[in-house]
Amino acid sequence: MIDLIEQAQLLPAFFLTIQLALWSAAFALILGTVIAILRLAPVGVLNALGASYVTLVRNTPLTLIVVACSLVLWGQLGIEPASRRLPDGSGNPDFISSLNFRLGVIGLSIYHAAFVCEAIRSGVNTIPLGQAEAARSIGLTFPQSLREVILPQAFRGAITPLGNVLIALVKNTTVVAAIGVFETAYRMRWIAEFRPADLMPGFALVALGFVILTLPLGLLVSHLSQRLAVKR
Amino acid sequence: MTDTPAAARRTPDRPLVVLENVNKHFGELHVLKDINLTVHEGEVVVVIGPSGSGKSTLCRTINRLETFESGRIAINGTELPDEGKELARLRADVGMVFQSFNLFAHKTILENVTLGPMKVRGMKPAAAKEHAMELLTRVGVDHQASKYPAQLSGGQQQRVAIARSLAMEPTVMLFDEPTSALDPEMINEVLDVMTELARSGMTMVVVTHEMGFARKAADRVVFMSDGAIVEENTPEQFFTNAQSARAKDFLGKILTH
Ligand SMILES: Nc1ncnc2c1ncn2[C@@H]1O[C@H](COP(=O)(O)OP(=O)(O)OP(=O)(O)O)[C@@H](O)[C@H]1O
Ligand SMILES: [Mg+2]
Numbered sequence: 001m002i003d004l005i006e007q008a009q010l011l012p013a014f015f016l017t018i019q020l021a022l023w024s025a026a027f028a029l030i031l032g033t034v035i036a037i038l039r040l041a042p043v044g045v046l047n048a049l050g051a052s053y054v055t056l057v058r059n060t061p062l063t064l065i066v067v068a069c070s071l072v073l074w075g076q077l078g079i080e081p082a083s084r085r086l087p088d089g090s091g092n093p094d095f096i097s098s099l100n101f102r103l104g105v106i107g108l109s110i111y112h113a114a115f116v117c118e119a120i121r122s123g124v125n126t127i128p129l130g131q132a133e134a135a136r137s138i139g140l141t142f143p144q145s146l147r148e149v150i151l152p153q154a155f156r157g158a159i160t161p162l163g164n165v166l167i168a169l170v171k172n173t174t175v176v177a178a179i180g181v182f183e184t185a186y187r188m189r190w191i192a193e194f195r196p197a198d199l200m201p202g203f204a205l206v207a208l209g210f211v212i213l214t215l216p217l218g219l220l221v222s223h224l225s226q227r228l229a230v231k232r
Numbered sequence: 233m234t235d236t237p238a239a240a241r242r243t244p245d246r247p248l249v250v251l252e253n254v255n256k257h258f259g260e261l262h263v264l265k266d267i268n269l270t271v272h273e274g275e276v277v278v279v280i281g282p283s284g285s286g287k288s289t290l291c292r293t294i295n296r297l298e299t300f301e302s303g304r305i306a307i308n309g310t311e312l313p314d315e316g317k318e319l320a321r322l323r324a325d326v327g328m329v330f331q332s333f334n335l336f337a338h339k340t341i342l343e344n345v346t347l348g349p350m351k352v353r354g355m356k357p358a359a360a361k362e363h364a365m366e367l368l369t370r371v372g373v374d375h376q377a378s379k380y381p382a383q384l385s386g387g388q389q390q391r392v393a394i395a396r397s398l399a400m401e402p403t404v405m406l407f408d409e410p411t412s413a414l415d416p417e418m419i420n421e422v423l424d425v426m427t428e429l430a431r432s433g434m435t436m437v438v439v440t441h442e443m444g445f446a447r448k449a450a451d452r453v454v455f456m457s458d459g460a461i462v463e464e465n466t467p468e469q470f471f472t473n474a475q476s477a478r479a480k481d482f483l484g485k486i487l488t489h
Pocket of ligand 1: 258261263281282283284285286287288289290
């Protein structure tokens with residue numbers, strides 16, 4: 001068992017999975033909030049922009065988005081979110097792996113931002129209309145009332161759906177194996193190919209690993225959603 | 233406008249809120265019909281009328297929480313601008329107290345009162361806090377300053393809402409049925425604060441069916457029905473000697489309760 005974990009490099013693979021999840025979660029949260037703001041803004045064009053993003057992205061398979069990041073963003077458009085050279089001018093030996101990692105993060109962030117946006121909107125729906133009216137009536141501008149009143153309450157009301165997005169994101173990181181990020185699912189395939197006899201324990205180990213990642217996340221989410229709930 | 237000398241601002245009979253031929257529709261429904269109303273500095277106007285007659289809409293239109301189609305509304309000589317920074321600034325000068333309090337649920341009582349002065353008026357936190365505590369003392373909820381709105385009774389919440397409006401040092405305050413969501417035993421503590429406010433010279437427009445308050449504090453009663461102002465008079469004259477049939481009918485209904 002230990003030797004399977006070592007040979008299949010499962011620990012570094014899980015570490016990579018965690019890194020993917022953390023970076024993607026951070027960017028998806030930021031992008032998703034921005035899109036939610038577009039959808040809340042009292043400007044028709046911005047609403048339409050936000051709504052189109054969500055509709056488009058939510059209805060596209062994640063694999064397609066991730067592969068498109070690799071083939072279109074990098075392959076066709078030549079956008080290279082990693083550097084070929086190190087600061088000292090020599091060639092970067094990790095170029096391909098960090099390029100793939102970052103393209104993977106971009107794809108995951110784009111995709112999950114749509115779900116973050118919808119989670120925040122569900123949080124906004126928990127806020128009585130009077131809160132925004134009171135904010136306007138004391139003279140706050142729209143951005144101020146968003147920052148001081150609407151978003152803080154929306155996030156608190158959206159902790160459960162946001163947590164669900166986060167848990168889905170952790171599991172969805174497996175998709176970036178398709179563009180050569182050597183994370184857990186990639187290693188899983190390695191086991192199937194080179195250690196077929198250990199397929200069953202391999203599966204079990206990987207499944208256990210994901211449970212170890214997502215279970216505490218789920219507990220944390222339900223704890224926070226109770227602790228931070230806005231009492232009305 | 234803001235740098236008018238104080239002496240000029242206190243001229244008696246200076247019109248503060250002026251509505252001229254204001255019309256508003258909700259779809260087919262004509263909710264405000266040619267409303268003409270002038271509220272002078274220091275004046276307390278009580279708006280009364282049957283449910284659905286447009287009292288809330290009138291209040292909300294005055295500080296532009298609702299749009300209107302025609303006519304003009306000016307506050308302190310400045311016509312209401314369209315949505316944006318300019319409107320936000322003007323709204324800061326018009327206090328609004330809602331039927332359902334609408335305190336910011338995620339902020340403490342103190343934060344509720346200091347938010348506007350700090351974000352809108354640019355007041356320093358220490359000064360905002362000091363001013364807020366004075367106001368909370370004035371409305372009698374200073375001991376609850378660090379609590380959250382949900383921990384307070386309705387009457388206490390409404391008094392905090394009044395303090396929150398006062399913190400902006402408004403030129404006029406609008407009240408939309410401030411006591412009708414309250415349990416009976418809490419109505420007076422809010423009305424007392426409002427009466428004190430009226431005595432202190434605050435310009436007020438108050439939608440209420442509390443006749444005790446109207447008699448004690450109002451300079452004028454405005455009776456609305458079906459979106460129009462039907463009758464205006466002093467409280468005494470209105471309650472004892474209403475002219476229009478609709479006002480008599482309405483008073484007959486509420487007085488029997
Ligand atoms: N947002 C809205 N959309 C459509 N119709 C509305 C809206 N708000 C109010 N109305 C309608 O406009 C009319 C006037 O409503 P308003 O709330 O101003 O009456 P009110 O005099 O305050 O009544 P109440 O005593 O019940 O509070 C009512 O017929 C109401 O149904
Ligand atoms: Mg009303």
